[in-house]
Amino acid sequence: MRTQIGIVGAGPAGLMLSHLLHLQGIESVVLEKHSRRYVEERVRAGVLDQGTVDLMLTTGVGRRMKELGLVHYGIELRFLNSGHRIDFKDLTGGLGITIYAQQEVVKDLTNARLAAGGQVFFEVGDVSLHDLDSQRPKIRYGGDGDASELQCDFIAGCDGSHGICRSSIPNGVLTIFERDYPFGWLGILAEAPPSSDELIYAYHERGFALLSMRSPTLSRLYLQCRRDEDINEWSDDKIWTELQRRLAAKKRTLVEGPIIQKGVTGMRSFVAEPMQYGRLFLAGDSAHIVPPTGAKGLNLAVADVRVLSAALGDFYASGDSDLLNKYSEVCLRRVWKAQRFSWWMTSMLHRFDDNGTYDRRRQLAELDYVTSSRAAATTLAENYVGLPIDPICVEHERKYQERSPR
Numbered sequence: 001m002r003t004q005i006g007i008v009g010a011g012p013a014g015l016m017l018s019h020l021l022h023l024q025g026i027e028s029v030v031l032e033k034h035s036r037r038y039v040e041e042r043v044r045a046g047v048l049d050q051g052t053v054d055l056m057l058t059t060g061v062g063r064r065m066k067e068l069g070l071v072h073y074g075i076e077l078r079f080l081n082s083g084h085r086i087d088f089k090d091l092t093g094g095l096g097i098t099i100y101a102q103q104e105v106v107k108d109l110t111n112a113r114l115a116a117g118g119q120v121f122f123e124v125g126d127v128s129l130h131d132l133d134s135q136r137p138k139i140r141y142g143g144d145g146d147a148s149e150l151q152c153d154f155i156a157g158c159d160g161s162h163g164i165c166r167s168s169i170p171n172g173v174l175t176i177f178e179r180d181y182p183f184g185w186l187g188i189l190a191e192a193p194p195s196s197d198e199l200i201y202a203y204h205e206r207g208f209a210l211l212s213m214r215s216p217t218l219s220r221l222y223l224q225c226r227r228d229e230d231i232n233e234w235s236d237d238k239i240w241t242e243l244q245r246r247l248a249a250k251k252r253t254l255v256e257g258p259i260i261q262k263g264v265t266g267m268r269s270f271v272a273e274p275m276q277y278g279r280l281f282l283a284g285d286s287a288h289i290v291p292p293t294g295a296k297g298l299n300l301a302v303a304d305v306r307v308l309s310a311a312l313g314d315f316y317a318s319g320d321s322d323l324l325n326k327y328s329e330v331c332l333r334r335v336w337k338a339q340r341f342s343w344w345m346t347s348m349l350h351r352f353d354d355n356g357t358y359d360r361r362r363q364l365a366e367l368d369y370v371t372s373s374r375a376a377a378t379t380l381a382e383n384y385v386g387l388p389i390d391p392i393c394v395e396h397e398r399k400y401q402e403r404s405p406r
């Protein structure tokens with residue numbers, strides 16, 4: 001089999017890339033290890049920043065998001081039992097975020113690709129990459145006497161943090177930058193109406209808590225916990241009691257309901273540089289991870305593939321490899337700013353084991369500053385709604401959107 005772009009992974013990065021390439025008339029094949037049902041049901045991130053929302057709308061995959069997504073123009077920071085709103089609309093000149101689950105984005109993109117005759121293959125095992133430093137890289141998959149080969153012009157490694165693409169790059173090429181945090185998040189999905197119209201990030205002496213949501217009847221909540229926390233030690237009652245404590249505010253309690261999903265995730269910051277090797281380009285979680293406190297993981301994955309699709313578009317339109325050569329450099333500027341923001345939100349809001357009195361006072365001063373200085377609040381707001389998309393992408397997308405207006 002032959003294609004122009006071989007894409008490993010049908011998460012937001014792989015599917016959005018395939019969609020953006022299709023809009024420019026570039027063919028791709030997406031190979032996904034799990035079943036369609038599994039990727040469409042996996043509970044992951046839920047905040048789309050303004051750049052991601054706009055891209056979904058302008059490229060024709062935003063209809064359900066517009067119908068079902070919850071548009072928010074602010075968040076609350078809660079500490080010392082009182083809430084302080086960060087008003088995104090006012091601070092950023094009208095921008096906001098949309099609460100819409102990652103698996104819904106995945107459903108919309110999968111449907112769009114399949115409806116357009118796109119090739120997305122699920123349950124593909126034993127994927128391996130070959131000849132990455134040649135003009136004809138290949139993907140082999142499906143072992144045990146049933147092996148196939150996909151010959152490509154380029155390969156996009158969109159296979160998440162545990163994929164095989166990053167590790168297919170020879171030793172010594174990549175430099176890894178990482179930081180582990182001494183805690184994790186215990187997350188739940190509960191059949192309960194959200195207890196607040198907007199997200200609440202709570203700083204508490206017992207640890208961080210976050211109130212989020214998925215719909216008017218479904219709440220998503222998180223508690224800071226140990227990295228190796230045993231979820232079996234957390235009964236529903238214990239979870240709700242702890243959430244009530246940490247999200248406490250004057251005269252307010254959380255609406256409780258049946259917990260329908262729960263799990264623990266570790267917190268990590270990670271960047272692999274460069275994000276390319278020969279004809280392989282890494283995008284999304286395969287190249288970088290952020291702790292979820294800034295809600296940037298999904299949005300960064302989408303921003304990467306915008307750059308990659310523009311670079312591949314240039315290559316096929318005019319044979320110009322300039323942007324392809326600069327892919328990693330262009331992406332990393334945004335990636336590192338998102339790393340900085342996610343690290344900053346995490347360190348401002350969590351309890352650290354060595355939280356002595358000095359650090360606690362400093363965190364409270366930081367929260368006081370962010371919620372009382374317009375300059376500081378603007379810094380949070382503009383990062384949360386998403387820093388401007390690289391002009392290279394905006395210009396490129398405008399060209400092909402003009403050719404096929406939606």
Ligand code: APR
Nearest residue numbers: 009011012013032033045127159160163284285297298301
């Ligand atoms: N072969 C084929 N597919 C693979 C392989 C493999 N060897 N390894 C992993 N995959 C698939 C996974 O099953 C998954 O569906 O690649 C996909 C990667 O998707 P994501 O992990 O969602 O990564 P990405 O598309 O980069 O999106 C980043 O995911 O975890 C969140 O916070 C993160 O929201 C962000 C988003």
Ligand code: PHB
Nearest residue numbers: 045046212292293294295
């Ligand atoms: C979520 O709704 O899952 C969510 C929201 C905000 C975050 C992280 C996760 O910072």
